[in-house]
Amino acid sequence: MDIFWFLTFAVLLAGYFALEGFDIGLGALLPVLGRSPADRDRLVGAMAPFVLANEVWLVALAGVLFGAFPVLDGRALSRLYPLVVVLLLAWIVRDAGLWFRRRADGAAWRLAWDGALWAGSTGLALAWGAILVAVARGLPASPLDVPAVAGGLALLALLAWHGRTFAAWRLQDGPRGSGRALLLSACAAAAPAVLVMAAAAGHMLGNAAPDQTLTVLSVMVVPAAPILVGAQVWVWRTFSRGALPTFF
Amino acid sequence: MDVVDLARTQFAVTGSLHFLFVVLTLGLAPLVAIMHTRYAIGGNPLHERMTRFWGQIYVINYALGIVTGLVMEFQFGMSWSGLSRYAGDVFGAPLAMETLLAFFLESTFLGLWIFGWHRLPRGLHVACIWLVTLTAYASALFIMVANSFLQNPAGSAEEGGRLVLRDFGALFTNPTLVFALPHVLSAGLWAGGFVVMGASAYHLFRRTPEREFFTRSLRVGVLTAFVGSLFTVGFGYAQFGPVGDVQPDKFHGAVPGTALGLMITIGQLVQFTVMFVLAPLLIRDVLARSRWLHPLLMVMTPLPFVAAIAGWLVREVGRQPWMVYGKLSVADALTPGLTRADITASFAGFAGVLGLLALVDYVLIARAVRRGPGRVALGAADLPVTAEPVPAHSL
Numbered sequence: 336m337d338i339f340w341f342l343t344f345a346v347l348l349a350g351y352f353a354l355e356g357f358d359i360g361l362g363a364l365l366p367v368l369g370r371s372p373a374d375r376d377r378l379v380g381a382m383a384p385f386v387l388a389n390e391v392w393l394v395a396l397a398g399v400l401f402g403a404f405p406v407l408d409g410r411a412l413s414r415l416y417p418l419v420v421v422l423l424l425a426w427i428v429r430d431a432g433l434w435f436r437r438r439a440d441g442a443a444w445r446l447a448w449d450g451a452l453w454a455g456s457t458g459l460a461l462a463w464g465a466i467l468v469a470v471a472r473g474l475p476a477s478p479l480d481v482p483a484v485a486g487g488l489a490l491l492a493l494l495a496w497h498g499r500t501f502a503a504w505r506l507q508d509g510p511r512g513s514g515r516a517l518l519l520s521a522c523a524a525a526a527p528a529v530l531v532m533a534a535a536a537g538h539m540l541g542n543a544a545p546d547q548t549l550t551v552l553s554v555m556v557v558p559a560a561p562i563l564v565g566a567q568v569w570v571w572r573t574f575s576r577g578a579l580p581t582f583f
Numbered sequence: 584m585d586v587v588d589l590a591r592t593q594f595a596v597t598g599s600l601h602f603l604f605v606v607l608t609l610g611l612a613p614l615v616a617i618m619h620t621r622y623a624i625g626g627n628p629l630h631e632r633m634t635r636f637w638g639q640i641y642v643i644n645y646a647l648g649i650v651t652g653l654v655m656e657f658q659f660g661m662s663w664s665g666l667s668r669y670a671g672d673v674f675g676a677p678l679a680m681e682t683l684l685a686f687f688l689e690s691t692f693l694g695l696w697i698f699g700w701h702r703l704p705r706g707l708h709v710a711c712i713w714l715v716t717l718t719a720y721a722s723a724l725f726i727m728v729a730n731s732f733l734q735n736p737a738g739s740a741e742e743g744g745r746l747v748l749r750d751f752g753a754l755f756t757n758p759t760l761v762f763a764l765p766h767v768l769s770a771g772l773w774a775g776g777f778v779v780m781g782a783s784a785y786h787l788f789r790r791t792p793e794r795e796f797f798t799r800s801l802r803v804g805v806l807t808a809f810v811g812s813l814f815t816v817g818f819g820y821a822q823f824g825p826v827g828d829v830q831p832d833k834f835h836g837a838v839p840g841t842a843l844g845l846m847i848t849i850g851q852l853v854q855f856t857v858m859f860v861l862a863p864l865l866i867r868d869v870l871a872r873s874r875w876l877h878p879l880l881m882v883m884t885p886l887p888f889v890a891a892i893a894g895w896l897v898r899e900v901g902r903q904p905w906m907v908y909g910k911l912s913v914a915d916a917l918t919p920g921l922t923r924a925d926i927t928a929s930f931a932g933f934a935g936v937l938g939l940l941a942l943v944d945y946v947l948i949a950r951a952v953r954r955g956p957g958r959v960a961l962g963a964a965d966l967p968v969t970a971e972p973v974p975a976h977s978l
Contacts, residue, residue, distance in 0.1 A: 377970060380966050384697075391686060394690070395686075397660075399682070399683070401660065401671065401679060402678060402679020405674075409918065412660030413660065413661060416925055419661060420932060423653060430646065431940050431943075439947065547747065547748050551676055552676055555684065573695060573702060574698060578701075578968055581960070581966055582697050
């Protein structure tokens with residue numbers, strides 16, 4: 336049972352980076368790929384219908400951490416305290432940029448929230464890179480140092496590449512970016528997290544919740560798994576091609 | 584303030600902000616779903632305009648519900664790791680279920696609904712908003728299950744210094760849950776009804792051209808508030824029995840006592856006003872035509888929100904000094920080694936950013952109300968996927 340929930344956790348983490356990774360990367364590249372306001376509207380329009388379905392993988396991940404590995408949840412989040420604060424603030428600012436950029440008229444308003452979208456996305460990538468490095472090193476007492484910054488910058492570059500591949504695929508700029516290229520960049524975006532997970536496997540399995548808790552979780556959640564997967568597939572079938580929705 | 588007080592205040596501030604937005608989400612979701620269903624069945628363009636206008640208010644409000652909720656979820660591990668160590672094997676289960684069975688689906692279906700205009704078949708599009716409503720209510724259920732466990736740790740037993748799960752079903756039949764859940768859901772309907780009522784009163788008072796739209800909306804708002812307030816008050820009083828059994832001194836402190844008085848005063852006065860004044864005036868649209876009453880309706884709009892926050896103060900401050908009632912104190916639940924600097928910096932960051940965004944969000948909601956149903960972005964035309972040729976500038 337603990338192996339099942341560890342694998343669920345690993346799949347959610349990998350899925351988060353494969354999916355939300357391109358939203359983060361595209362947001363971080365917004366000033367580069369979107370020189371004009373119209374270009375930025377198209378880039379945001381490309382990712383907008385996916386964001387709600389993508390970011391929620393991290394919410395689910397945190398839920399599984401708390402439900403199936405409660406002791407680790409407290410230990411990891413309190414050890415990583417400053418990084419988690421930065422991660423959350425960046426996430427909040429990124430989401431505010433998306434939700435608010437079209438809610439009032441005026442070039443200055445949209446530019447300001449596009450700035451929030453860029454800053455939040457960049458902050459998310461940097462914070463995640465530092466967090467993965469800290470977890471790989473076994474949660475050091477002070478998680479902010481040179482390797483952490485290097486990890487942040489490396490992840491930022493990786494996710495930016497993933498975001499760019501997604502934009503080329505969805506917006507058909509130049510030669511149509513192929514689905515295979517997007518699949519490749521998605522796997523690459525998930526790879527660092529998967530490696531860190533593999534390294535942490537023994538530690539996680541030793542700290543899972545007792546079997547009666549995990550059984551209850553399984554009985555409740557597993558029957559709904561096809562609906563969760565189906566909803567995600569429906570999003571991709573609906574928004575992968577065609578015109579770009581304009582709400583964000 | 585010491586570290587415990589700071590961490591408590593942080594949780595209280597982010598939790599209150601979260602609920603201000605969530606209570607409206609819970610109330611507006613079913614209303615928008617019903618409007619959308621009526622449009623899908625009858626094809627009346629007025630129902631489509633109502634769906635898009637009130638739906639836009641709903642989604643603007645939703646943004647803050649998400650971002651405040653993220654902070655709530657992570658705060659347990661960050662500030663209160665003693666809770667996960669002592670009771671995580673029980674308390675964590677409903678929270679994990681909330682994220683997987685409710686919010687994961689809610690967020691996915693909400694994206695399909697927001698961006699699915701002109702794209703999804705009408706029936707499936709309506710199904711999305713109903714699924715959003717259903718999963719939002721499921722979220723409320725799981726969160727209230729978790730909160731009720733803190734009030735009265737049913738279904739668990741202490742073994743080796745930690746709580747273990749004994750009876751999962753007992754979490755759902757917890758006496759501190761069964762009346763509190765419908766109380767909270769009805770309060771959502773009340774808040775949603777009042778926002779629809781107040782916004783409609785604004786347009787009727789200003790004599791904007793959308794007379795029929797807002798006359799009908801006013802009816803929806805007052806009737807929703809009628810149902811919501813009746814059940815909120817009923818299930819409110821119904822809680823005195825079970826709460827008296829498990830937490831006999833809950834209302835003795837200054838804060839819970841005062842907040843309880845405030846909530847009951849607002850609840851009782853406003854419920855009587857809705858039942859005996861506003862609802863009867865719906866007959867022959869007297870309320871819509873009584874322009875002198877409209878400013879009063881606008882002023883009343885925030886009252887269910889004030890009562891809702893007061894209600895949470897009663898429930899949560901009345902649990903002190905316990906985190907898990909009678910088992911684990913709040914001080915013992917605090918993360919060991921959490922410093923004053925940590926908590927002060929994160930509190931300033933979260934409260935500052937979320938407070939500012941909450942203000943912006945309310946301004947945007949007011950702006951969307953003021954602009955009226957004629958200029959709604961939700962369901963607006965799509966952009967072409969390829970870049971449009973840039974028009975040449977004339978000299």
